[in-house]
Amino acid sequence: MMTDTPIYIIxxxxxxxxxxxxxxxxxxxxxxxxLAFKAFALWKxxxxxxxxxxxxxxxxxxxxxxALEKFGAPAHTYSPAYTDQEFDEIVRCSSHLxxxxxxxYERFRERAKTVSIGLRVNPEYSExxxxxxxxxxxGTRFGVTADKLPEQLPADIDGFHCHCHCESGADVFQRSLSxxxxxxxxxxxxxxxINFGGGHLMTRKDYDVDLLISMMQDFHRxxxxxxxxxxxxxxxxxxxxxxxxxxxxxxxxxGIKTAILDVSFTCHMPDCLEMPYQPDVRDAESVEIDKATExxxxxxxxxxxxxxxxxxxxxxxxELQVGDEVIFEDxxxxxxxxxxxxxxxxxxxxxxxxxxxxxxxxxxFGYEDYLNRMD
Numbered sequence: 570m571m572t573d574t575p576i577y578i579i580x581x582x583x584x585x586x587x588x589x590x591x592x593x594x595x596x597x598x599x600x601x602x603x604l605a606f607k608a609f610a611l612w613k614x615x616x617x618x619x620x621x622x623x624x625x626x627x628x629x630x631x632x633x634x635x636a637l638e639k640f641g642a643p644a645h646t647y648s649p650a651y652t653d654q655e656f657d658e659i660v661r662c663s664s665h666l667x668x669x670x671x672x673x674y675e676r677f678r679e680r681a682k683t684v685s686i687g688l689r690v691n692p693e694y695s696e697x698x699x700x701x702x703x704x705x706x707x708g709t710r711f712g713v714t715a716d717k718l719p720e721q722l723p724a725d726i727d728g729f730h731c732h733c734h735c736e737s738g739a740d741v742f743q744r745s746l747s748x749x750x751x752x753x754x755x756x757x758x759x760x761x762x763i764n765f766g767g768g769h770l771m772t773r774k775d776y777d778v779d780l781l782i783s784m785m786q787d788f789h790r791x792x793x794x795x796x797x798x799x800x801x802x803x804x805x806x807x808x809x810x811x812x813x814x815x816x817x818x819x820x821x822x823x824g825i826k827t828a829i830l831d832v833s834f835t836c837h838m839p840d841c842l843e844m845p846y847q848p849d850v851r852d853a854e855s856v857e858i859d860k861a862t863e864x865x866x867x868x869x870x871x872x873x874x875x876x877x878x879x880x881x882x883x884x885x886x887x888e889l890q891v892g893d894e895v896i897f898e899d900x901x902x903x904x905x906x907x908x909x910x911x912x913x914x915x916x917x918x919x920x921x922x923x924x925x926x927x928x929x930x931x932x933x934f935g936y937e938d939y940l941n942r943m944d
Contacts, residue, residue, distance in 0.1 A: 574933075575832045575917035579614065579810040579901050581924050587772045587805055588621040594771055594778060595622075598785035600797040603645060605767045606632045608802020608902045611919065612639040613931045618805075624664070626767075626800040630655045633662035645764065645800065647689060647730055649710060651677055660684055667730035667764070671713060678725060687728035687764065688713060694748035695733040697768075699844060702735045715752040727761040729753060734768025736803055739780040742769060746784065754792075762796040769799050772807045803902045811851065812837065812900035812917060816893045817872065824862040827879060828889050833871030835878045836914050838900065839907050842877065851896040853883040860884070869895065873912045910942045 595602045603624040612635060619641065627633040627644035636644035643664040651659065651673060660666065660681055667687035668674040674688060691712030695705035704711045712731070731753075733745050742765070749765075757763070770776055785797060814832040821827070834841050841848055847855060856866060861882040867889055871878035889895075908916055916934035923929060 575812070575814045576920050576930070577810065577812050577900060577905055577917055578920045578922050578928065579611065579806070580922045581617070583809040584614065584617060584806070587807060587809065588618065590772055590778070591804060592621040594782060598782045598797075599789060600785050600799060602799045602801065604805055605800045605802035606635065607906065608767070609806040610635065610906050611931070614921070615640050627663070630659050630662075633659050637662040645798065647687075656680060665728070667728070669710075669712065671717065674723075674726075678723070682725070685727045685762070686725050687730045687762070688726055689730040689732070690715070690718070690753055692731060692733055692745065692748045692752050694745055696737065696741050696745070697733070697735040701843060705733050718756065722756060722759045726759075728763055729756070729760060730764040730766065732766025732768070734766065736770045736773075737768045738770065738775070739777040739784065743780065743784055746788070757792050757795060760795060762798060764798040764800060766799070767801045767803075769801045770804050770807065771801065772804045806902035808899050809901045810922065812897040812904065814895045814897065814917075816889050816891050816895060818891060819867070819889060825882070826867050827870040828867040828895065829870045829872060830895055831872055832917055833873040833878055833911075833914055834880055835871060835873055835875050836911050837908050837917060838897065838904060839909070840903050841880055847880060848900065849898040850883050851898055853885045856882050856884050858882060864888075873914055875911070910939050913939050915939075
């Protein structure tokens with residue numbers, strides 16, 4: 570890879586591969602699949618996206634403005650809580666707007682007459698194992714349960730928005746769809762569209778794309794008047810590029826060697842600590858902690874002062890040296906959108922590996938970016 574700076578590199582050929590698959594699924598299943606900015610928001614790549622998809626989904630005023638101004642189409646917007654000062658601008662930037670609660674709907678409905686209004690519903694079923702990411706966990710703040718809905722919906726509610734997946738397979742969607750229909754299908758005749766949210770990881774190698782297509786075709790046969798929308802985020806950027814880092818020091822304590830990098834888990838790969846999950850490291854094998862003192866084996870440490878900013882252990886095929894690259898695979902989704910400036914640590918650059926082999930640096934970060942965050 571050979572870069573002189575830490576950098577996220579999105580690979581155009583892999584991005585187009587994902588986009589082609591997603592566009593094919595949308596056409597065969599007769600559904601609309603839109604990009605969720607919460608997982609991927611590198612707007613300089615939007616000209617490529619526009620070749621394959623036509624809309625995006627936003628969760629805030631900034632995302633809605635980016636949809637309109639950078640993607641070139643109004644957003645499908647959902648937020649757990651709209652505020653007075655932002656609501657009118659969000660409406661201006663949206664084509665669809667879903668409310669999280671009946672109280673929010675009642676409060677803002679008169680100011681949302683120019684958009685297609687939806688209501689987020691909660692099927693009270695999800696197979697997401699990590700509670701931090703489970704939108705249907707007990708006590709969740711997301712969506713209206715079936716027992717709280719009136720039998721006759723207000724006439725200006727056009728759709729339901731339902732999100733209960735996280736990097737899930739089609740088989741999970743098949744099971745959750747049965748719960749959604751059981752809970753909410755009696756309201757479907759009153760609707761124009763249904764949005765089944767994100768978490769449909771259709772670009773993962775083991776995802777059963779044919780099952781998804783057949784499920785949606787069957788759904789259309791049952792409810793031919795309903796437009797179906799999916800809004801995955803990870804699926805678009807799945808396996809589209811790495812984060813390239815470098816070893817800046819190697820320290821040892823109690824026989825455990827830590828390779829300290831010029832990137833941080835807490836700043837640049839926060840899901841690795843939050844989810845938690847362990848990323849793949851190129852040319853390295855993850856090993857159990859009891860093997861951490863073996864030759865060529867290193868814990869990987871970030872460059873922040875957070876004590877827990879480390880991960881691993883990994884066995885490399887040679888002893889690491891200062892200056893060596895350490896490459897974290899599949900680091901484009903849910904990274905650049907969640908990075909932070911803790912400790913004032915500089916963000917990695919963002920680059921694109923074009924199909925002709927060129928690496929174009931789309932963005933470099935520095936002191937001014939840190940100042941602007943604190944301004």
